[in-house]
Amino acid sequence: MLSINNLQASVGGKQILNGLDLEVEAGQVHAIMGPNGSGKSTLANVLAGREGYEVTGGSVVYRDQDLLELAPEERAREGVFLAFQYPVEIPGVNNAYLLKAALNAQRKHRGEPELDAFEFLALVKDRMKLMGMDESFLNRGVNEGFSGGEKKRNEILQMAVLEPRLAVLDETDSGLDIDALRIVAGGVNSLRSADRAIVLVTHYQRLLDYIEPDFVHVLSGGRIVKTGDKDLALELESRGYDWTREAASA
Amino acid sequence: MATHTPEVEDFIGKKYKHGFVTEIDADTVAPGLDEDVIRFISSKKGEPSFLLEWRLQAYRHWLTMTEPKWAHVHHQPIDYQAISYYSAPKSKKDGPKSLDEVDPKLLETYEKLGIPLHERAILAGVAVDAVFDSVSVATTFKAKLAEAGVIFCSFSEAVRDHPDLIEQYLGTVVPYSDNFFAALNSAVFTDGSFVFVPKGVRCPMELSTYFRINAANTGQFERTLIVAEESSHVSYLEGCTAPMRDENQLHAAVVELVALDDAEIKYSTVQNWYPGDENGIGGIYNFVTKRGDCRGHRSKISWTQVETGSAITWKYPSCVLRGDHSVGEFYSVAVANNYQQADTGTKMIHIGRGTRSTIVSKGISAGKAQNSYRGLVKILPSADGARNYTQCDSLLMGDRCGAHTFPYIEAKNPTAHVEHEATTSKIGEDQLFYCLQRGLSEEDAVNMIVNGFCKDVFRELPMEFAVEAQNLLSVSLEGAVG
Numbered sequence: 001m002l003s004i005n006n007l008q009a010s011v012g013g014k015q016i017l018n019g020l021d022l023e024v025e026a027g028q029v030h031a032i033m034g035p036n037g038s039g040k041s042t043l044a045n046v047l048a049g050r051e052g053y054e055v056t057g058g059s060v061v062y063r064d065q066d067l068l069e070l071a072p073e074e075r076a077r078e079g080v081f082l083a084f085q086y087p088v089e090i091p092g093v094n095n096a097y098l099l100k101a102a103l104n105a106q107r108k109h110r111g112e113p114e115l116d117a118f119e120f121l122a123l124v125k126d127r128m129k130l131m132g133m134d135e136s137f138l139n140r141g142v143n144e145g146f147s148g149g150e151k152k153r154n155e156i157l158q159m160a161v162l163e164p165r166l167a168v169l170d171e172t173d174s175g176l177d178i179d180a181l182r183i184v185a186g187g188v189n190s191l192r193s194a195d196r197a198i199v200l201v202t203h204y205q206r207l208l209d210y211i212e213p214d215f216v217h218v219l220s221g222g223r224i225v226k227t228g229d230k231d232l233a234l235e236l237e238s239r240g241y242d243w244t245r246e247a248a249s250a
Numbered sequence: 251m252a253t254h255t256p257e258v259e260d261f262i263g264k265k266y267k268h269g270f271v272t273e274i275d276a277d278t279v280a281p282g283l284d285e286d287v288i289r290f291i292s293s294k295k296g297e298p299s300f301l302l303e304w305r306l307q308a309y310r311h312w313l314t315m316t317e318p319k320w321a322h323v324h325h326q327p328i329d330y331q332a333i334s335y336y337s338a339p340k341s342k343k344d345g346p347k348s349l350d351e352v353d354p355k356l357l358e359t360y361e362k363l364g365i366p367l368h369e370r371a372i373l374a375g376v377a378v379d380a381v382f383d384s385v386s387v388a389t390t391f392k393a394k395l396a397e398a399g400v401i402f403c404s405f406s407e408a409v410r411d412h413p414d415l416i417e418q419y420l421g422t423v424v425p426y427s428d429n430f431f432a433a434l435n436s437a438v439f440t441d442g443s444f445v446f447v448p449k450g451v452r453c454p455m456e457l458s459t460y461f462r463i464n465a466a467n468t469g470q471f472e473r474t475l476i477v478a479e480e481s482s483h484v485s486y487l488e489g490c491t492a493p494m495r496d497e498n499q500l501h502a503a504v505v506e507l508v509a510l511d512d513a514e515i516k517y518s519t520v521q522n523w524y525p526g527d528e529n530g531i532g533g534i535y536n537f538v539t540k541r542g543d544c545r546g547h548r549s550k551i552s553w554t555q556v557e558t559g560s561a562i563t564w565k566y567p568s569c570v571l572r573g574d575h576s577v578g579e580f581y582s583v584a585v586a587n588n589y590q591q592a593d594t595g596t597k598m599i600h601i602g603r604g605t606r607s608t609i610v611s612k613g614i615s616a617g618k619a620q621n622s623y624r625g626l627v628k629i630l631p632s633a634d635g636a637r638n639y640t641q642c643d644s645l646l647m648g649d650r651c652g653a654h655t656f657p658y659i660e661a662k663n664p665t666a667h668v669e670h671e672a673t674t675s676k677i678g679e680d681q682l683f684y685c686l687q688r689g690l691s692e693e694d695a696v697n698m699i700v701n702g703f704c705k706d707v708f709r710e711l712p713m714e715f716a717v718e719a720q721n722l723l724s725v726s727l728e729g730a731v732g
Contacts, residue, residue, distance in 0.1 A: 088684045090684070090702055
């Protein structure tokens, strides 16, 4: 589904990714771990096509298309979803309204009929139950006055409604207390399926106690320096990241 | 005394010779302004003597005034002797015969705004006679209003048919001496609208569609007077979302509202005059004086405006809260794009006891535009327990535009409560990217964010118009990001 080859990228003239390789197949869950500044969030933002993240080399093929050629909204409509590390507030814009517009933009792109207000409401209420969210969320401004946990839950709700093919979750666990973490992880787990791939970007192993990955990659200095299964995450937890860097440069 | 061109002299000379008869061939008076031009306008309109006297007083006062310079706007000096102050309604003969002859670009804009088909022709200047639908619609409205006892007509008709009402109320809210442009308007206004809602009557419809159909050619010095008697209610909608074609660069309108005891006037404006091109060439100078007088106890006047057009907008719809427990409101969205300059805001003058006012101003700047909010909240010693709440938000799109806020508060009564909140934000690249990442187009994303920003104002607009206003905003900001 996703094939990243020797990807290099810079932010503000500073080289962050230095030849990153990653293969992700449908049905898999990959965890990308690494110390601060290793390029985890840069990878997530490059995949989503954020302005200011300049690709200086390499390639990203997504479902037989050159992903880097697509505009951010085209990537989204093709099924690439980014759960933001810091979901932004959009005052005055109704949460449900944004989500409905997004869903219908994607459905239109796929040649499917747009959902009317009733169909949409039925769908979103069903998904909200999954996330243990109160219906009042729908009528609030997008992330407006949401707590950190509410924002992250809202991201996963959007993912549950939009049903992406490739979901990149950027530090979705950060700032969550243990109850919120459990709910968010439960939501993500329920969205695991044979035709969907999930990439978890995280600093801590803790999230992986709840979402069991098929692969764990260690990112360091803008490259993947080590790949393993979930046990690698546990090893990182006890030994820290330094040894992987040494192993890579050895 | 202003000088005038030989043509005017010649023209006026001829007119005098014929003793003010109206059989004058010329439709347009030559450029220039003096007392004879004012006499000409007044006689051409068959006005009673009190009105001519009033115009002349206004003119004489205007001569003693200088153009105000305090607004945060810049323009070339205006040559008041280069303007023609009277032009009879243009013959439709020169206009396009059907929509097929109208600039397709203009039609495209109407389409985007969702203007009903039968109105597009009128707006584009197609001969109205050809549009049977709207004429009959207007006639139906008129009958319905007459039944309720509401007077709604052009200012000229009102002068002719209801001179006593005009004499009683004209200039009582905005005296001709009020300011430079109000004085000029008082001297030379040619037409406008008049609304009178008698005691206890609730106007049976929004005075909107009717107006929109009949608004064409009211001229550059427009005069509006709305009087709501005791316990009456009226909602009036001025302007149009569609870009109006107009050859006159200077517009100096005056609007006066009078609300007696327990009366309520809701006045909504959508202003979309030609803003000039993307290089700042051309465009309308819109210098307007709007004021409402809450003359009666428990009366209420509410201004809602969406200002997207004009090269320069200079406008402060205000409320004089004279009656005890009267209420003034001002809700404004002002958009300035490219080289547009907007200096707008309001004045709330609290005189009566327990008077309340609310100000919600949303300024949006894009391109190289400058957008200023200027507001005065004045609490006089008599206004025990007066309250004001002001919220003033600015949204910047791009990094070459400006937003400015000039709030003035004068509280002379210790029991008054005045609150002021102000924010300035940039349309977040983060917000934009968030929407794009969910699959929205950039255009839809910008619209959504901007409309969210303006929500508090849009919900004050009459329902059907709120939708058009949202569309208008997106058309005005087309290409502002990216």
